[in-house]
Amino acid sequence: MLGLTTRFSFLALCVLQIDEEVAKLLELKAQLGGDDGKHQFVLKTAKGTRDYNPRQMAIREKVFNTIIGCFKRHGAETIDTPVFELKETLTGKYGEDSKLIYDLKDQGGELLSLRYDLTVPFARYLAMNKITNIKRYHIAKVYRRDNPAMTRGRYREFYQCDFDIAGQYDAMIPDAECLKIVHEILSELELGDFCIKMAWADVKKEMVNEKGLSEEVADQIGEYVSMQGGMDLAERLLQDQKLSQSKQACAGLSDIKLLFSYLQLLQVTDKVVFDLSLARGLDYYTGVIYEAVLTQTGVGLGSTEAQQEAHAEDSVSVGSVAGGGRYDGLVGMFDPKGRKVPCVGVSIGIERIFSIMEQKASAEKVRTTEVQVMVVSAQKNLLQERLKLVSDLWNGGVKAEMMYKKNPKLLSQLQHCEEAGIPLVAILGEQELKDGVVKLRVVSTREEFDICRADLLAEIRRRTSEA
Amino acid sequence: MLGLTTRFSFLALCVLQIDEEVAKLLELKAQLGGDDGKHQFVLKTAKGTRDYNPRQMAIREKVFNTIIGCFKRHGAETIDTPVFELKETLTGKYGEDSKLIYDLKDQGGELLSLRYDLTVPFARYLAMNKITNIKRYHIAKVYRRDNPAMTRGRYREFYQCDFDIAGQYDAMIPDAECLKIVHEILSELELGDFCIKMAWADVKKEMVNEKGLSEEVADQIGEYVSMQGGMDLAERLLQDQKLSQSKQACAGLSDIKLLFSYLQLLQVTDKVVFDLSLARGLDYYTGVIYEAVLTQTGVGLGSTEAQQEAHAEDSVSVGSVAGGGRYDGLVGMFDPKGRKVPCVGVSIGIERIFSIMEQKASAEKVRTTEVQVMVVSAQKNLLQERLKLVSDLWNGGVKAEMMYKKNPKLLSQLQHCEEAGIPLVAILGEQELKDGVVKLRVVSTREEFDICRADLLAEIRRRTSEA
Known part of the structure; x- marks a missing residue:
């Protein structure tokens, strides 16, 4: 299951070390030369991190609303865990990638590390609270001291967005719901056409990683791995003589068949493909694994670059926007008695989705506030009335809202409405005050109406609920 | 402006050091004795931190929705900044409390620290992006290596919830809006009666901290400091002979008068008191400062404990649930040319509000999901239909939602609805399937109706939008 993933991580680490040496030398150089005793303050965010400006936040909020709406539609609760964990909680969970974990300085007391994903804290939470059943989502930032490639959307601080079902249930029912969720979210976000590739971790191990394979079978592997299909492929493989000799492979293929039958009822088979070439980087998967990719060219990020840039265990595929699978052993690693809690989950590749949405919105005007009406004055000395x-x-x-000025110019007030996309203006002038009305202006059409003060609230609500 | 605050911080630090020595000794003891070579895994969150369970998250979401709703009603945008900053960004901003900053381990590259509040990152953001005008809110976690008192609601990881208006505007208009916001949020959250105490940082400095005070004036201070009132008090003090000799005091008092006139128009003077005894711990305040306290006894946290537990610069008052003020100098500390951006803001004491809401909700049932209808089967072998x-x-x-079982018992399905507060049940049985209907059950009344399959969606929407 390692392979590609491992090699990318190793390369990333080398580049990382060179980067840091260069940074140190540059710092030394700055200290030695040219600095006339005055401290030059560096005005920047930490390497590999970024601020979100109001425009980015508006896009982020829209994406979150869609995704959280879907999770809630499926009856999920939500939890939150601290941004740092005891260092030993993360130890031994990420293999070679552990080098990318941020540690906190030892300032006395416990040794701490920033969370590297949301799955290990989730498993710790379940074991610690002896929870054996939960359907929860968790959206939060995680931290990886990876080589940043920020122009391509890879950061050291980034969001993960996980939905998981924990509990001992009848086979493939929660697994099918996870795939339904991926289907719903990607459809609703309108990212273009997509495909969900699915495999079975144990079948794959059986077929590819098992060391005792005969040469004949090894030759056969290439043939299987290139296969893609639906229920029919699972049925065909079940009848394959070589595979039918393996109990594990048969069990996996039967489960895939059962899963497909549920996916038909959930109306998502149009996008799901059984694909044995799929590999996901984490060793902890124990059953069905899947990954959703965007299939439209030109959408999102480039091909080979996207592959390199993908966080190792999130994906090794091009254009991956979601992935997950079953991991029945992880919670048991935290339980003192090793009690297992079967889990299946999905992680939405939200950072890549943000990037795509930002690209798509680049031509559009994105509103960063929700202001419905701006209160403006047509003459001087009307601050109190405003x-x-x-x-x-x-x-x-x-x-x-209104301008924080005593006597703003009417034109600059109206201009602000145009720029900020505020749909209505409530204009106060001496005549309006005398008549007990407010002049309501519709920004898009420039129409104006005198509205009786008592009717103003209702009129504004009527006009803004239409939109 | 230090005083009380500083003494609390110093005590907290001493206790902290003792705690850490004890922790180290206990750890050493554990390593020496009793451990038969087997590693005992510690299943806990880091000291001073906690997980939020679904119930806490549901309460948190409700509080956030109210507060964010208010910020949006006032036309605020939102931003986000990374959880860590360059260490030097935080240096020199928090005085003695800097010892409470979490540093990251030096793993090569930049020296980093976890953010200690949201105000310094906001100032860094404005200076870095050369932004001179913004009205933004930011809700995020901050980190302080303080002595935790978790039973009393003080954590090392906790939320801050800030609204700030940056920009050069006419006096007291944005300041008045901040107080309006505090009034709206505390009213909407229904935390009980409250009072907003207001003072002016420079008047106070002038009156209390100025070192060259004559003895006669020093004697007078006690009298002023015990005074509380509205517009009338500001007017009376303006005519006071001693104070009128100080230009700064006069300017401050005139501004307080102006502010009161705006607060009258904004209809919030019922809760606002001019109170010279108010002190806020941070040196960076340069104009109006204020703090909101709950005045109903028995609401929230105890009195002296609450005082000690309050984060030093958040409040020195009993039952403080919001605070803020004007800080015109902070952004200039980050600008290479020292260009100032005047700012005024408010910080909602959201952790204390969470605690109060949790206490209030302790007797009630809090729903942790929003499920409207549970799909259940009355007989066996109906998984596909469900x-x-x-x-x-x-x-x-x-x-x-539905149960992840092939053949769940009807009773256990209905029981789940009762426990989770799900209002409707859609029951499928052989008879219903034959008749092309679904039996819709109202959980609260136990009424049941046969609904034609085609009308089900509309019927569910009708019944759940009523609630």
Whole structure:
């Protein structure tokens, strides 16, 4: 199961070490020359990290809402765990990638590390609280001291977005729901066409990794691995003479058949392919494994680059946007008595989805606030009236704002509405005040109506709920 | 401005050091004795941190929704910054409390620290991006290696929830909006009666901290400090002979008067008191400072304990649930040319609010999912029919779930609905399938209706939108 993944990690580590040596030398150089005693403050975020500006946050919020909406539709609860764990909680879970774990400085007390994913903290949480049944999602940032490639969307601080079902249940039912969730989320996000490739971790181990394979069987492997299909392929392989000699392979293939029958009922077989070439980097998978890829060219990130850039165990495939599988052994690693809690889950590749959504939105105007109406004044000395009106609107639950100036110009107030995409303007002038009305302006059409003050809230609600 | 705050911090540090020595000795003891070579895995979260379980997350989500709803109603954008910053970004910002900053281990490359609050990263963000105008909120976790008192709600990892307005505007208008926001949030959360105490950082410095005070004036201070009032007090102090000799005090008092006039228009003076005894721990405040406290006894946390437990600069008051003020100098500390960006903000004491809400909810049932309908079977061998129906419901946007068992008992399915607070049950049996209907059961009343399959979605929507 290692292979590709391991080699990428090793290369990444080498590059990382060179980078750090260069950084140290540059720092030394800065200290030696040119610095006339004055401390030059470095105004930047830590390497491999970034701020999210309001535009990025607006896109992020939209994506989160879609994904969380799906998780909630499926009845999931949510939990949160601390950003750091005891160092030993993470020890022995990530193989060679452990080198990429951020440790905290020993300032006395416990040795701590930043979480590397959400799966190990989830397993720790289940074991610690003796929970044997839960359907939960967890969206949070994780940390990897990897070689950053920020222009290609790879960061040292990045989001993971996991949905998992833990518990002893009848075969393949929760597994089928995970695939349904991937199907729903990718459809709703409208990222273009996609395909969910599915395999079975143990069948694969049996076929590919088992060392005692005869030469004849080894030759056969290439043939199997290149196969793709649906229920029919699983049936055909079940009747294959060589495979039928392996109990484990038969059990896996039967489960795949059962899974396909559930996927038909859940109406997602149009996108699911049984694909033995699929490999996922983590050793802890014990049953069905899957990965969703975008199939439309030109969407998202480039091909070979995307492959290199993918976090090792998240994916080795091109354009991967979700992945997961069954891991029945992980929780038992944390239980003092080794009690197992079977788990199956899916991780949505949310950082790549953010990148794609940002690219798609690059031409569009993205609103960064939800303001429905701007309170403006047509003449001077109306600050008090504006404050009174905006206060009434806030109290009425309307999203409203005004400029923090005593006497702003009408034009600059209207301009702000155009720029910020605010749909309505409530204009106060001396005439309006005398008449007990507010002039309501529709920004898109530039129409204006005098609205009686008492009817204003209802009118604003009517006009903004239409949109 | 230090005083109380500093003494608390110093004590906290002493206790911290003793705790850590004890921890080391206990660890050593564990290594020396009793351990028969077998590694005993410690199943816990890091000291001073906690997991949030689904119930806590449901309460947290409700509180966040109210607060974010208010920030959005006021037209705020949101940003996010990385969990760690360059160590030097935090250096020199927190005085003696800097000892409580978590550093990351030097694994090569930059020296990093976990963020200690959201205000310094915000100032760094503004300076780095040369932003001179923004109204933003930021809700995120911050980290302090403080002595934890978790039973009293103090953690080493905890949320901050900040709203700030940056920009050069006419006096007191953004300041007034911050107080309006505190008023709205505390009213909406229904935490009981509250009071917003307000002072002016520079007036206070002038009156209390200025070293050249004559003895006569020093005697007078006690009198001023015990004063509380509204606009009238500001007016009275403006006419005080001693104070009127200080330009800074006059300017401050005039601003307080102006602020009160805006607060009247914003309809919040019922809760706001001008209180010269108010002190806030951070040196960076340069204008109005304020703090909201709950005034109902028995709500929230105990009195003296609450005081000690409050994070030093968050509050020195009893029952503080929000605080903030004007800080016009901080952003300039990050700008290479020292260009100032005036800022005023408010920080909602969200951890204390969580604690109060959890206490209030302790008797109630808190739903941890939003499931509207559970798909159940009345007889055996109906798994396929349940999968088909639940899939139709998901596709129709209904929040639905079913048990992951082939043949669950009807009673255990209905019991799950009662426990999880699911309002509706869609029952499938052989008779219903024959008739092309679903039996819809209302959990609260135990009424049952046969609904034609084609009308089911509409019926569920109708019944759940009522609630």
